Amino acid sequence: MPFTLATWNINSVRLREPIVLKLLQEEAPDVLCLQECKSPVDKIPLEGFAALGYTHMIARGQKGYNGVAILSKLPIKEVGSEDFAALGHARHIAGQLENGVTIHNFYVPAGGDLPDREVNEKFGQKLDYLTEMRDWFHGAAPEKAILVGDLNIAPREDDVWDHKKLLKIVSHTPIEVEHLAQVQDAGNWVDITRQDIPEGLLYSWWSYRAKDWVAADKGRRLDHVWATGDIANAGHGSRVLRDARGWEKPSDHAPVFASFDL
Template sequence: MTLTVCTWNINSVRLREPIVLDLLARETPDVLCLQEIKSPVEKIPTEAFTELGYGHMVARGQKAYNGVAILSRLPLEDVTDHAFCREDHARHVAAKLPGGTEIHNFYVPAGGDVPDPVENPKFAHKLDFLDRMADWGRTAKPQRSILVGDLNIAPREDDVWSHKQLLKIVSHTPIEVERLTATQNAGNWVDVTRQDIPEGLLYSWWSYRARDWDAADKGRRLDHIWATPDLAARSTGQSRVARDVRGWEKPSDHAPVFASFDIDP
């Protein structure tokens, strides 16, 4: 079977329920992973999702901040068993699909404005979170797994609109890129998006501050889909960023990212 996964920082699932429903109706991914849902689990609008065929969900919620959820047309087993956040925020949830494929959905801390862990506790928190992800990867040695989410780092020079101008801006600093690379290597993760789209500028986030985000096009690729080598080898090669969604009514500042895999049922 072909498994299509989508990851999207929605910036409030209740506020943006209409565009989540629109995306599900138009794109029909098998699994939708949402970050920054900004809602307790019991207030996520599951009834409308169920009506569209997404009757399975695992989530970790938090009032007004953070929060992650996995919506699925396929049954899910909640396998969340690891704490990555020293602040006890809702930033990770994991589920197992029929057949054994695991989905890990992350919302890495943004890190504030000052890229110095001594001066900025938020940046220190971000680096600590990445270190914990790396430690988990080394210990768990994941297989048949997909890792998605808003990782809040654009690692490559062509993942940002200007490598030179963003080198000292949080999300593209050398120390963040180094930690993200270490996290990726520790779990032997493959960046499926860049495996499928190896060349060229590619963004998934555009600031609300831009008067015309599309024309200015000062984006960053903050949203990622990784997979263990066994699944990365089964990518259908159809990864993409649904850039047009950034222009929908009352949008998130992030666009959804898609990948598909041929997996055993």
């Protein structure tokens, strides 16, 4: 069953419902994983999504913050969610398609501004969250699974606009990159985006602070699509829909796509 999947930090699904609908109409992925929905589940605007064929949804939500959802044309059943680091945040939801593929949708904490857990509690929470992700996947090795989401880390030198300048900036510090690598190793995860696009600068996030984000192009690849080793070879067609960063009232993230022949 071939299918195409997209992941997108939407930065408020209600505020940006028009561009979610635009994406669904123009790109028509079979599955769309959203992060930072900033909405209780019962307030997510399902009617417009369902009218376009996205009649299945699983989600975790909370008012004004965090939140993850999976919209799908394909039947999907919820198979769990985890509150890593006991933060009480809606940051993970997992669903299973009828072909047995499990999709994990994550919104990893951003980590605040200072990469020092002694003075920045949020940075410590981010590292603890990643550590518990690692331990969880060690304890229950995933099979036939895809992990997507805003992982809030750009791991490679060519995942950021300037590696040296960002080494002490949250999202690209060596300790974060190491923690993410441990999560990846624990689940035997393969970075599908970089499997398909192995070389070159690649970004999925551009700050709102840039007056002209296109000209500055100071991006980071914070959004990821991974798959377990047993199905990684089925992944292909990865791309970042950069144009979406320039849509009306945009998110600061662009959607990341991949297709799977399973």
